Amino acid sequence: MYRYRAFNLNFSSEVFLSECTAGTGEQDDFVIIQKKLTPPPLETTNLFRKGIVAQSIVDADGSLWLHWNGVATFHAVNGATLEVDVLTDVPDVLSLFTVSEAIGLILFQKGDFLLHASAVEIAGSGWIFIGNPGAGKSTTCAAFVTAGCPLLSDDLTAIRFDARGVPFIIPAYPQIKIWESSARGLGYQTDTLTPVTEGTNKFSLQPRKNFPVSPVPLERFIFISPSEQESGPFKPGNLPTELIRHFPLPNQLLNPENLKTFFKQSILCAKRIPGNKIPRPDGFEALNQWVTECLARKPLPLPQ
Structure with a gap:
């Protein structure tokens, strides 16, 4: 596990994030874990990054899904856990997509104005x-x-x-x-x-x-x-x-x-x-x- 700090939050991550600084506290505000995911049917979004159009859905339980073809599927749960199904072998690409909209899902669930x-x-x-x-x-x-x-x-x-x-x-x-x-x-x-x-x-x-x-x-x-x-x-x-x-x-x-x-x-x-x-x-x-x-x-x- 890596320990990071971003958006004034401390978190542990199984994904290496080159953009973030080292965590400063012992208590995690959320965690990022790798997990095999099977999302519900997804819808095309307005998001476009690195030539890829994202797909997303709000699940019946209120959790948030975000999928970037060939990069990762993300699942944000209760502002506490970001699950990541990694679909790329390029660490910098995975990091880029994680620190942007994916962590944004956690911030959104925590009530931040984005x-x-x-x-x-x-x-x-x-x-x-x-x-x-x-x-x-x-x-x-x-x-x-x-x-x-x-x-x-x-x-x-x-x-x-x-x-x-x-x-x-x-x-x-x-x-x-x-x-x-x-x-x-x-x-x-x-x-x-x-x-x-x-x-x-x-x-x-x-x-x-x-x-x-x-x-x-x-x-x-x-x-x-x-x-x-x-x-x-x-x-x-x-x-x-x-x-x-x-x-x-x-x-x-x-x-x-x-x-x-x-x-x-x-x-x-x-x-x-x-x-x-x-x-x-x-x-x-x-x-x-x-x-x-x-x-x-x-x-x-x-x-x-």
């Missing part, structure tokens, strides 16, 4: 970057990390609320994936980075040195838009509708009760956290300039 987004800590507060695939979430996040900001999450962002309803971003694990062009544009030599099996010409940054160990208060949602005409602040009442578009797990999970919970959590965020839609930076010079201004606590939007 988004397909990236996040960094800026001056003690959390900024979440949201956008459609290819919008530049990870690249923007990596630019802040390069400038010295602690990484909080990449792709899968988890939010938890305190007793007053205040949202906090939960540090995931110290890895962010960026395309080769982004790595070079941000000043990295790709031969010093780890290639990622998710796709060709993609690399992993692993900022472990200053990775946070405690939840960080959420301060701002930044929606990255391809068009300057679409920039500007969100009205709080529109934010929940926009956030549902960035639910990171299979849509099959959003039954009426879970959808109701998602909107309640969205409303808690909207009451406290501003959302801004900004145009995507026009090149790395503009991106780095905006990062510098943000770190100086200058206001949005992006300079043109």
Whole structure:
């Protein structure tokens, strides 16, 4: 058994997970075990990774199934156990699929508010970057990390609320994936980075040195838009509708009760956290300039 920590949870795993840091406590919050699985009939999902479309279903007992053909079948039970039927002999591929949506199933069962987004800590507060695939979430996040900001999450962002309803971003694990062009544009030599099996010409940054160990208060949602005409602040009442578009797990999970919970959590965020839609930076010079201004606590939007 390996012992890891991710999303502020300690867990034991029979699967090697290169992205995660070592566990810090004796008590497991959940476990990952290998097991031969026979899932019920599955449905095609909206998830697509490494050329594979996932399949999923919510079982009659409330457990969650997720299947990636040729990679693994995952079964999440009560937020306590993630069963894995391994279908690949490539450890890095199995690790990639496990730390993303599969562990996301456990977080979902534990009641976390989940988004397909990236996040960094800026001056003690959390900024979440949201956008459609290819919008530049990870690249923007990596630019802040390069400038010295602690990484909080990449792709899968988890939010938890305190007793007053205040949202906090939960540090995931110290890895962010960026395309080769982004790595070079941000000043990295790709031969010093780890290639990622998710796709060709993609690399992993692993900022472990200053990775946070405690939840960080959420301060701002930044929606990255391809068009300057679409920039500007969100009205709080529109934010929940926009956030549902960035639910990171299979849509099959959003039954009426879970959808109701998602909107309640969205409303808690909207009451406290501003959302801004900004145009995507026009090149790395503009991106780095905006990062510098943000770190100086200058206001949005992006300079043109």
